[in-house]
């Protein structure tokens with residue numbers, strides 16, 4: 108009953124906001140309170156007709172095929188050698204290819220991955236990027252082309268501004284932009300991003316991400332605008348047009364424009380348990396109408412590239428899925444641009460590896476992203492094109508699409524990157540007019556969740572303490588994909604021109620004649636009138652950000668302690684929470700008087716002061732405008748809480764966001780912690796280079812080194828010296844219970860590669876039970892990755908107590924052995940009934 112009352116109250120508050128989405132949410136909630144039924148969520152008119160139940164909307168590129176252009180492309184293709192065609196469809200990364208190799212192989216495109224930069228220097232000067240762009244472009248130009256030279260196309264992830272480059276304007280991550288509900292602003296952000304990219308010589312942006320995020324444990328939740336397909340749909344075309352210009356407009360692909368990429372097609376935001384690169388089990392209709400919602404408007408706006416997703420849909424890797432890459436995209440939706448792969452993602456298609464995957468091209472991929480694997484992939488793809496394993500017509504179609512995009516982008520005429528309009532105009536990077544757009548984006552993205560007794564806006568003439576380790580930290584307020592892939596480990600000095608949240612507060616307070624002090628740990632000698640505590644998640648990107656729980660910082664409660672200390676001392680406190688997703692923060696909310704969800708605002712942290720502080724005369728400067736584009740959980744187990752799905756019992760529904768006039772005081776929230784997630788609860792003991800929190804690899808007497816298999820440092824190589832018995836083990840902090848798994852016919856799976864065969868008996872161990880694997884390792888092919896599968900029942904039969912396991916997996920031998928391991932997991936697998944190891 109109390110819950111119902113609260114829901115109704117929230118609903119009323121929201122209606123007062125007169126915000127369309129809030130109204131919808133409110134209606135839904137009222138409906139839910141009265142009848143248990145949530146009405147249809149997104150009455151957005153469909154963009155195009157859906158011809159039949161099994162097809163995607165019929166869209167069509169607004170550009171259409173230009174007969175003269177197509178004829179010119181045909182003439183170029185007719186003179187291309189097979190080698191040149193294969194070169195067009197492979198995209199190496201600058202960290203793994205030299206300009207001279209680009210010249211020799213005549214590649215059509217290169218990329219700069221999140222960790223790649225000129226000379227390997229992450230904070231290289233902007234001008235170095237432009238010089239490098241010219242170096243590659245000139246090399247490609249100098250190649251010995253059979254016919255007309257084909258210009259090179261350079262791509263990068265400018266996913267929240269051109270944030271890889273020092274000094275660029277860094278916009279809020281997409282989750283914050285979702286809260287602005289301002290499509291026009293999205294367009295301007297695209298324009299600014301494109302201009303800054305052109306300054307440093309880029310042609311192509313791997314943005315926008317159109318993921319519709321349905322499980323907030325996903326490490327890329329912040330890259331998505333919303334859990335709501337309607338919001339994603341309303342932004343997709345705007346960002347595309349901001350980057351590329353308006354199709355048919357005079358500015359289309361003109362000065363200061365770049366090629367956009369809608370990604371990751373499709374279903375990336377809906378993988379089970381929010382596992383990055385995982386499997387999306389949704390039905391066809393859900394994939395099309397929820398996860399695919401952004402693609403029709405992106406195509407209708409003329410997006411020239413679409414990136415295939417790492418993930419699978421109903422068990423099929425998208426990189427090998429013809430029904431998605433060809434039928435849905437190219438046939439149903441009429442997409443006539445190019446489909447680019449993701450980072451070695453083709454290697455995950457069954458039957459493929461990083462250096463061989465005709466399946467992907469045959470399924471409809473037009474360009475492999477083969478950062479460090481281009482050489483082997485080039486040789487194999489060439490052989491497959493010769494043998495007919497890749498049909499000539501398919502190869503020609505891929506090349507045609509790539510050349511079409513290049514022609515539409517004007518690359519055949521544009522000349523060397525440094526000679527183009529705006530190139531080298533370094534003053535444009537982080538220019539005041541660009542930062543102003545980011546500043547507005549930050550102001551509009553802030554969502555006010557709690558404002559007890561209308562504490563906000565604050566009087567800047569007060570004595571204000573600013574605390575928390577996010578207060579003066581540009582890296583923290585920017586998140587992943589900032590200067591580097593993970594965005595961690597940078598100093599404020601790496602962000603010239605950027606403003607920390609504290610610096611913005613100080614400026615406003617000083618201007619008003621007040622006093623502000625930065626005290627990260629919250630200590631003070633003279634009690635402040637009010638405290639602003641800025642805290643939140645550390646930066647992360649992709650799978651590194653996958654979490655098992657939405658509880659904020661389960662292992663370290665220092666921020667909560669700080670808030671509670673201030674509360675106990677009677678200091679009114681404003682919490683500013685930096686995060687890439689909604690999180691369970693009930694205790695932190697209880698311990699604060701006002702709570703602001705600031706997401707990951709980027710370089711213009713100063714904009715926060717412009718909202719939470721009054722001006723020197725005491726007048727409100729900017730009210731809160733942000734509305735949640737994600738539902739905020741009431742409990743830690745609400746990991747995939749989405750508006751439009753039942754049961755819907757959020758703490759704050761999608762669309763929620765207070766403004767100063769609201770007199771809603773939030774009651775005390777329940778603080779029961781979500782059930783702890785056991786280490787390895789998801790069955791993953793070692794994956795993507797990491798063990799579960801609190802677990803670790805131990806190897807007394809042997810040597811472990813990090814190794815790259817599918818991604819950077821995602822594997823380990825173990826060397827046994829052969830001088831004594833040595834054991835490489837994964838050790839769990841607290842014993843785990845795998846009885847359910849053991850009775851469920853599951854197995855321990857180890858993905859391994861033998862680099863040097865064992866010279867003595869070797870065993871695989873769980874707990875204290877060892878099963879022989881020497882025979883398996885000795886017959887394994889050296890240097891080849893494979894999977895070892897041992898049913899858990901074998902261990903139980905040999906005496907394992909599955910209820911209390913502190914060593915979930917170990918390998919032991921007294922001999923010499925070099926073994927690489929990339930994955931250790933519990934899963935179901937088909938196994939020979941008699942297979943309990945081989946001595």
Ligand code: BGC
Pocket residue numbers: 218219220221264313370417449450649
């Ligand atoms: C990511 C993509 C990105 C690409 C290039 C991949 O790992 O999934 O979003 O565009 O790398 O950096």
Ligand code: BGC
Pocket residue numbers: 219220221222223450592649817818819
């Ligand atoms: C790249 C990213 C890529 C990741 C995947 C990084 O080095 O910069 O773009 O997504 O590796 O392994």
